[in-house]
Every structure is written in structure tokens, then in C-alpha cells.
Amino acid sequence: MFKKALLALSLILLSTLHSKANFDFNSNCVNAYNAIFDLRIKDAQSLLKKEKSANPNNAIVALLENYIDFFTILSSESKADYNRLKSNRDSRLSYLAKQDKNSPYYLFAQAEVYLQWGLLKSRFQEYLSSGFDVKKADNLLSENQKKFPSFLPNKKSSGLIDVILGSIPSNVKGIASTFGFSGNVNNGIKTLESLMSSLSKSNYGFYTDEVVFFLCYIETDLLPDKSNYNKIMAYTNRMNSQSLLKSYLQGYVASRNAHNDSAIAYLAKRPRGSAYLDFPKLDYLMGSAKLNRMDTDANVYLASYLKEYNGINYVKDGYLKLAYYYLLRGDENHYQAFLKMVKSQGDLYDEKDKQALKEANDARPDINLLKARFQFDGGYYSKALQTLSGKDVNDFKLLRDKTEFHYRLGRIYDELSRDNEALIEYQKAIYAGKNTSYYYAANAALSIGHIFEKRNDKARAANFYKQAIAMKNHEYENSIESKAKEGLKRMGY
Incomplete structure (x- = not known):
């Protein structure tokens, strides 16, 4: 029994x-x-x-x-x-x-x-x-x-959360802390980077691609630093060569770090076929990169993106890029047609789309400033400088364009490590545009703050960070103000 x-x-x-x-x-x-x-x-x-x-x-x-x-x-x-x-x-x-x-x-x-x-x-x-x-x-x-x-997998996600909660903007951190939201960006990154080596020695090595995915976004979007570019790309090289996500990350990181030719090369090599998830954003990246390089087929990729994409982001921006593609080629009919699409299509979730709508409703851009802007975005700084060479501020009628002229020269000189010339142009941009709704003056003040912070001239850096914060009612106001406040915090102000 x-x-x-x-x-x-x-x-x-x-x-x-x-x-x-x-x-x-x-x-x-x-x-x-x-x-x-x-x-x-x-x-x-x-x-x-x-x-x-x-x-x-x-x-x-x-x-x-x-x-x-x-x-x-x-x-x-x-x-x-x-x-x-x-x-x-x-x-x-x-x-x-x-x-x-x-x-x-x-x-x-x-x-x-x-x-x-x-x-x-x-x-x-x-x-x-x-x-x-x-x-x-x-x-x-x-x-x-x-x-x-x-x-070990615990650290993959806890490290990411540490970064997310640690990167909450200064202006809402107080409110966030009352709900228990707190983190540390540097600790989170250290956790993820340390995990990269320890995973390979464990039974959880398959999680490596996910850690790479996180680090690419963190070090490209949350904490952009162009000096980290080679390190980030080395991470992506560990991924499977037939990974569409790898192609996207490499193209995205390269384009965001002004390695435009590399971005185009990475995106051109992407794997294709019915086995892969539809990912129209790769065409947006390719079209944008080709527009920066002034390639004649940039419109093909931008049009493909807008045809295949059913999401909430970069539709207005995509149509504006198409409009500018044709404007740069003197095609007035297509320019006007796509300008109308910016106003009627897409959503306003992302800052890029909000900016696109504002530009579509503004006076048309100056051709030389527009061309220099795309060249700058692609990292073609010498070409951008050449585009603006021989120009004088008095060549431009609109205050917007006068301000952008000084701002764009400042940005170009800044990237070419010609700091003294950059400082002069940035100052002129602040003087010209501090009372406008454009972001040029505020971002010029932020950029001067960065230059003086690099020189360890904390007093001058703090002064310009405060100037950036003091300017109100302009484009990208929250982003610029948050970066300026982070700069003050780094220096103990």
C-alpha cells in the first residue's frame, strides 16, 4: 500500500x-x-x-x-x-x-x-x-x-536602464526622482562595455549582438562623441555579416558621425531578400547620405522610403529633402510639389518633422547655404567651406540667412579645428540671431561653451552655456538648454 x-x-x-x-x-x-x-x-x-x-x-x-x-x-x-x-x-x-x-x-x-x-x-x-x-x-x-x-544577462538590461534613467534631462530630473527614477549614465556604459568581454567567456555569448545594439544607440544618440566612432564600429564588426540590423547600425552610426561615404558603402552592402523584415528606414538613411554627397540618385531612395514607410517619423523630413533635392537642381515644379507634401503629409512626433514643417512654411532657403548645410552634415567640411568662400554677410537679404551664414562658417571652422575663426563667427551669429526664433544663435553659444570647456576656461564656458539657456522661443530649445545645463553640471556650476 x-x-x-x-x-x-x-x-x-x-x-x-x-x-x-x-x-x-x-x-x-x-x-x-x-x-x-x-x-x-x-x-x-x-x-x-x-x-x-x-x-x-x-x-x-x-x-x-x-x-x-x-x-x-x-x-x-x-x-x-x-x-x-x-x-x-x-x-x-x-x-x-x-x-x-x-x-x-x-x-x-x-x-x-x-x-x-x-x-x-x-x-x-x-x-x-x-x-x-x-x-x-x-x-x-x-x-x-x-x-x-x-x-550575466541581468547586467545587459540593468546597464541599459542605468543609462536611460541617468540621461533624463535636467529640467525634469527633480520630478522623476520623486517617482524613484534614478540612474547613472557612466556606470551603465561601463557595465555594458565590461559585459562585452565577459559574455564571450560564458554560456551567454549569444547576447553580444544585443549589447552592441544598445551601445550603438547610447554612444551615438544619448552621448554623441565623434572620438568614439572607431570603437563603436569595432563593436558592430562582431555581428553576423548577413545581419540586416548590422547594416542598419553601421549606416546609422556612420551617418550620425559624418562618415558619409562609409554610411553609403555600408547601406549598399545590406543583405536583401524575403527572409528579412521590411525596414524602409535604410532607404531614408541612404537617400539622406546621398543628398549630402550631392549624388544624382538621392531622390530614388527618398521616394522609395516614402512609398514603403507607414510609420510616424521622418515623413515630412523625407518630403522636404526631396523638395531640396529638386531645388538644388533648379527644378521648380518638383520643388513646389514636394513642398506641399511636407505641409499635408506625416506627423509631428519628431523634432526633425517639426523643423521640416517650419522650413516649408518659411521663405525658401539660399541655395549656397543649403548646399553647404548638406555638405557639412556629410562631413565634407572643406567642400562646405569652398561653397561659402567669397560670400559676405551682405550678400544675404534675410536676417535668417545672415545668421545662418555666420553660424555655418562657425560650425565648419569648429570641425576643422580652427577654433579662433569659429569663435569669431559664432559670436557674430549670436549677435545677429539672439532675438530670432531660429536655433543658430543659441547653438552657437552652446558651441562656444564647448570650446572654452575644452580649454578648461570654466568661467567663459559657463558664461556661454548660460547665454544658451537664456535664449528662449527658438527651435530645439529643450535640447540646447538641456545640453547647456549638462555642461554647467560637468564643471560644477
Whole structure:
């Protein structure tokens, strides 16, 4: 009788254990994860279907399906995709909360879902909800770190959160702190960079591409520093050569760091085929880079982007770039046609689109200033200087153009390390444009602050940072003011 009871109890226990999710990141799941980070989403879905059939209780599948939603929305930036998929967040969290609490993936997987949806919500300006999702992820990761201190994947996400919360703008940090939002950008970056080497020596090496993905955005958008360019590109070289995400990151980082020719080369080599996720933003990057270089086929890529893209960002900017492409070629009809599209199409989520609409409603740009601007954006500083050579401020009728002329020369001289000439032009831009709604004067003051900060002349640097803050009601006001306040903070003011 006792033996029968013992046998029955054993069978019940075995059945219970079998029904529990085992969070098995097996080779099939690793292959699916790698396919996701190559943006081969169909391949990933096929592998996950196979995993569900073989191991129906493996909760890693739910986590990887959330990654697929994350990259689907991130690449399309479509409000329709976001609304269609966002209910998956709650159902996955509910499912994961019922799984094996003794696994290091139990809290971690829930944190990942919160973090990924927190990042997506911020793309659609749901900032408060986004912040609470990121904070919830942070709390779960902290708890998981105490339970499983040697679980390396924890550091991947906690490092990113440290950067996100540490980069909250100065003007809202006080409010954010009352909700418990606090972080440290430098600590977060150190965590991620240290993880790059430790992952390769562990069983979690497959997470390397994700860490590279984070570092590319952090060091390109949150903490832009052109001196880090080679380091960032070295990170991307570790990624699979057939990864579409790798092509995007390399093109994006190169274009943002004024390595325009490299950006075009990276984007031209991108892998193609039906296996890959649709990613129209690569055509936007290519068209923008080719416009900077004055290539005759820039319009082809910009038009392709606008045809294929159904998202919320860079539609107005894309149409404005097309308008400027034709303006630079003297095609008045196409210029006017695309200028009308700027006013009627797209949304105003991103600063670039807000700026595009303002420019479309303003007086047409001076051809030489426009050409120099694109050349500057591409890193062709000597060409930009040549475009403006022989010009005098009196050649321009509008105050906007007079201010931009001095500002653009200042920026060019700054990048060519001709600091004294840059300072002179920046000062002229401040004098001419300090009472206008254009960003030139405020950004000139910010740039002078940077030059004096590099020289360790803190008093003068602080003076110009304060000037940048004092200028109000201009383009990019929040961004410029935040950078100026960060500059004052760095110097102890």
C-alpha cells in the first residue's frame, strides 16, 4: 500500500514538473534569437514554431516572441502595428508570472517584456507609462540580481536602464526622482562595455549582438562623441555579416558621425531578400547620405522610403529633402510639389518633422547655404567651406540667412579645428540671431561653451552655456538648454 502511494506521489510530482516551463534557452532558441537580431523574422518564427511543438512548456518562446514584436514595431514605427501588438504585453506578463520561480529567467523574462514595451511606448510619446514600465523592469532585475548574482544577462538590461534613467534631462530630473527614477549614465556604459568581454567567456555569448545594439544607440544618440566612432564600429564588426540590423547600425552610426561615404558603402552592402523584415528606414538613411554627397540618385531612395514607410517619423523630413533635392537642381515644379507634401503629409512626433514643417512654411532657403548645410552634415567640411568662400554677410537679404551664414562658417571652422575663426563667427551669429526664433544663435553659444570647456576656461564656458539657456522661443530649445545645463553640471556650476 505504501509503495503504491509513493509511486502515485512520484507520478504527480513528475507530471507537475513536466508542466512547468523550464526556461530552456536551448540551441533552437539561440538560433531563433540570432535570427531575430539578423532581422530574419520569418526564420525566427519558423524555429519558434518548431520549439513549441517539441517543448510546449518552454517559456523562452514567449520572451522571443516579444523580441519579434519589439523589432517589428521598431522597424516600421507604425501606429497600426503598435496598436495591433500592444495587448501581447499583458498576456505575456501574465503567462510568465505563472512559470518556474526558481529559474534565473523567471524575473528576468518579465523584466525584458516590461523594458521592451517601455522603450516602444516612448517612441509613441507615452512617456509616463513608458517610465513606469522601465522602472518595473529595473525593480525586477534588482531582485533577480540578489537571487542570482552570477546571471550575466541581468547586467545587459540593468546597464541599459542605468543609462536611460541617468540621461533624463535636467529640467525634469527633480520630478522623476520623486517617482524613484534614478540612474547613472557612466556606470551603465561601463557595465555594458565590461559585459562585452565577459559574455564571450560564458554560456551567454549569444547576447553580444544585443549589447552592441544598445551601445550603438547610447554612444551615438544619448552621448554623441565623434572620438568614439572607431570603437563603436569595432563593436558592430562582431555581428553576423548577413545581419540586416548590422547594416542598419553601421549606416546609422556612420551617418550620425559624418562618415558619409562609409554610411553609403555600408547601406549598399545590406543583405536583401524575403527572409528579412521590411525596414524602409535604410532607404531614408541612404537617400539622406546621398543628398549630402550631392549624388544624382538621392531622390530614388527618398521616394522609395516614402512609398514603403507607414510609420510616424521622418515623413515630412523625407518630403522636404526631396523638395531640396529638386531645388538644388533648379527644378521648380518638383520643388513646389514636394513642398506641399511636407505641409499635408506625416506627423509631428519628431523634432526633425517639426523643423521640416517650419522650413516649408518659411521663405525658401539660399541655395549656397543649403548646399553647404548638406555638405557639412556629410562631413565634407572643406567642400562646405569652398561653397561659402567669397560670400559676405551682405550678400544675404534675410536676417535668417545672415545668421545662418555666420553660424555655418562657425560650425565648419569648429570641425576643422580652427577654433579662433569659429569663435569669431559664432559670436557674430549670436549677435545677429539672439532675438530670432531660429536655433543658430543659441547653438552657437552652446558651441562656444564647448570650446572654452575644452580649454578648461570654466568661467567663459559657463558664461556661454548660460547665454544658451537664456535664449528662449527658438527651435530645439529643450535640447540646447538641456545640453547647456549638462555642461554647467560637468564643471560644477
